[in-house]
Amino acid sequence: MSDSIDTRTPLQLSHLPAQFIGREAEQDALTEAFGVDEDSRLQNYHVYGRRGTGKTHLLQRFLTTFPPTFTTCYVSGVRHDTQYKALERLYQLLTGTSLGTGHHVADIQRKIKDQITLPTVVVVDEVDFLLLNDGDDLLYYLTRLENTAVITVSANRSTLEDAVDDRTYSTFQPQLLTLNDYTTNEARQILADRARKALQPQSLERAALTYITETTQNIAIAVTWLREAAETAENQVTQSLAQEVEVAAYHKYVRTLLHRFTTHHRRLYNTISRLEQVEQPPFTTGTVYREYSERCETAGVASLSERRISDFLTHLELLDLIEATYHRGGSRGKTREIRRVNWNSRPGSEETG
DNA sequence: CGTCCACCGGAAAATAGGGAGG
DNA sequence: CCTCCCTATTTTCCGGTGGACG
Structure with a gap:
């Protein structure tokens, strides 16, 4: 990497542009x-938008606009995927002390209730991961708290109406806010804005930006990609360089996504990647599991059960890393057909599909 | 009409750990 | 330290599904 390229903060995913x-x-x-x-006017919201459309940035930014007469909390459903973990996190945000494990949920709920004196806004990001477990009970509790607004965020569901109990939804009743995908034009502006702050003016070829943002409108992918290119560049990020690092950049994006999950999640994803190099997708759950088990054995690691891996496949699906068509039965039995998601939206650039 | 495929996915149990009170 | 209550993670168990095929 050349000295003329500064890949610091503006090209980090966590960077919040002015x-x-x-x-x-x-x-x-x-x-x-x-x-x-x-x-x-406290009220509940459900925010939907595909990955890389700025949901998390929108809400983190929104929370900072509240004056000190409000309490604001941000909880990620990936890191806190059960009611207990989310409540423990909430308590930590409210009091600055963490409780650890081993307590009664009802006790923590009561403690939180006692802590809420100011009007409070709770953002529950990645709510789908909570809903795989007992997130419903969490939302039931949160929406029944006085003086509290709940904002759920999802990359998979535009509404939670059929994802939670009626008793939960009846008090939740969120306003709906949908973030549409960025246009290629918007994506280019966002990327250009970050590049302007991180890179020397001549170190970025305009065509490179165009190439990236026409390939993906997922800003998380695009920023990772641009950073990867900048770190690889001798002195200029060109379109051909962007093309060169395309696959590596996507892998980097996947790694950051899977960073918060287990090694088995990563091994599982790698298993599917490798299967696709040998054989034409899609693959059934059984095929994937057998291959996964083999890889575990090779690595000298105990494999998890098929039931567990089935859940992990659902996680990968929620992350938009794989897609699965479900067969509820029939001649092929009850199973899923699994393939990796193709991140690039260029028509006909890969094999037909 | 019965059987079979090939898992899904709910539920319970096993295992391992923490906190509070006696 | 013991007991009894919790949670977290994973395994075990198993009924259920719906087209094809005999």
Whole structure:
């Protein structure tokens, strides 16, 4: 990497740009709905948008707009995928002390309730992972707290109406906010804005940006890709360089996504990748599992049960890393047909599919 | 109409650990 | 330290599914 290229903060995924390109309308909608500046109107929201559409940034930014007369909490359903973990996290945010494991859920619920004195906004990001476990009970509890607004965030469900109990939804009743995919134009502006702050003016070829943002509108992928290219570049990020590092960049994106999961999740994903190099997808669950077990054996690691791996496949599906068509029965039995998701939206650039 | 495929996915149990009170 | 209550992770168990095929 050359000295003329600065790949620090603006090209990190966690970087919150000063200007939030392309989501002004959604930001205004939330601000207005909550009446942050005037009389506050707490209300529940469900925010939906595919991966890399700025949901997390939108809400983290939104939470910072509240004055100190509010309490705001951000909880990730990936890191806190059970009611207990989410509540423990919430308690930690409210009091600064962590409880550890071993307590009664009802006790923590009571403690949290006692802590809530100011109007409180709780963002539950990646809510789908909670809903795989007992997230329903969490939402039931949260939506029944007084003086509290709940904002759920999902990359998979545009509504939670049929994902939670009626008793939960009846008090939840969220406003719906959908973030559409960025256009290639918006994606290019966002990337250009970050590049401008991180890179020397001449070190980025315009065509490289165009190539990246026409390939993917997922900003998380695009930023990872640009950073990968910048780190590889001698002195300029060109289109051909972007093409060269395309696969490596996507792998890097996958690694960051799977970072918070177990080694078995990563091994499972790698198993499917390798299967695709040998054989035409899709693969049934059994095929994937047998291959996974073999890889475990080769690595000298105990393999998890098929039941467990079935759940992990669902995780990969929620992460939009694989897609599965479900067969509820029939001649081929009850199974899933699994293939990796093709990240690139260029028509006909790979084999037909 | 019965059987079979090839898992799904719910439920319970096994295992390993923590916290509070006596 | 013991007991009894929790949680977390994973395994074991098993009924259920719905087209094809005999």
